[in-house]
Amino acid sequence: MTTENYIPDEKDLAILRILQKDSKLSVRDIANRINLSPTPTHERIKRMERQGIIKEYTTVVDRKKVNKGMMVICMIALNVHNKKTAGKFIEEVTKLKEVTEFYNISGDFDFMLKILAPNMDEFHEFFVNKLSEIEGIGQTKSIFVMNSIKESVQIL
Numbered sequence: 001m002t003t004e005n006y007i008p009d010e011k012d013l014a015i016l017r018i019l020q021k022d023s024k025l026s027v028r029d030i031a032n033r034i035n036l037s038p039t040p041t042h043e044r045i046k047r048m049e050r051q052g053i054i055k056e057y058t059t060v061v062d063r064k065k066v067n068k069g070m071m072v073i074c075m076i077a078l079n080v081h082n083k084k085t086a087g088k089f090i091e092e093v094t095k096l097k098e099v100t101e102f103y104n105i106s107g108d109f110d111f112m113l114k115i116l117a118p119n120m121d122e123f124h125e126f127f128v129n130k131l132s133e134i135e136g137i138g139q140t141k142s143i144f145v146m147n148s149i150k151e152s153v154q155i156l
Contacts, residue, residue, distance in 0.1 A: 070117045071145040072116075072117065075111070077137075098130070113131075
């Protein structure tokens with residue numbers, strides 16, 4: 001089986017479920033949980049890293065405890081729909097540290113951004129002095145999140 005055609009099997013999916021919950025576990029601990037020895041478990045993890053199935057290891061931070069309590073979903077429609085305008089817009093938005101998620105969407109708007117800020121004043125400052133200064137924006141709609149019901153990075 002070549003790595004280009006590799007499809008995760010049930011053992012791999014079990015590994016992924018475990019890592020999504022606690023990526024600090026040792027290979028030995030993961031191996032014990034899936035009833036496999038450490039060496040093939042390690043090989044499976046490394047293969048999934050090479051394939052990009054495992055993109056990165058990260059820490060989930062409580063945004064409220066680091067002064068990023070305000071979450072805003074901002075929908076943006078470009079005023080011109082061509083590759084150059086969209087490319088420049090994407091390039092500029094990806095530089096903004098306040099934008100934590102960024103999606104190209106369909107419908108009335110072209111893009112959706114998840115923006116974190118300490119408070120309304122800081123969001124306003126960001127919106128007026130950074131986001132709205134990017135060329136190509138035609139229409140925006142900001143949705144202020146009142147409460148997070150479910151947030152998860154686990155997909156399996």
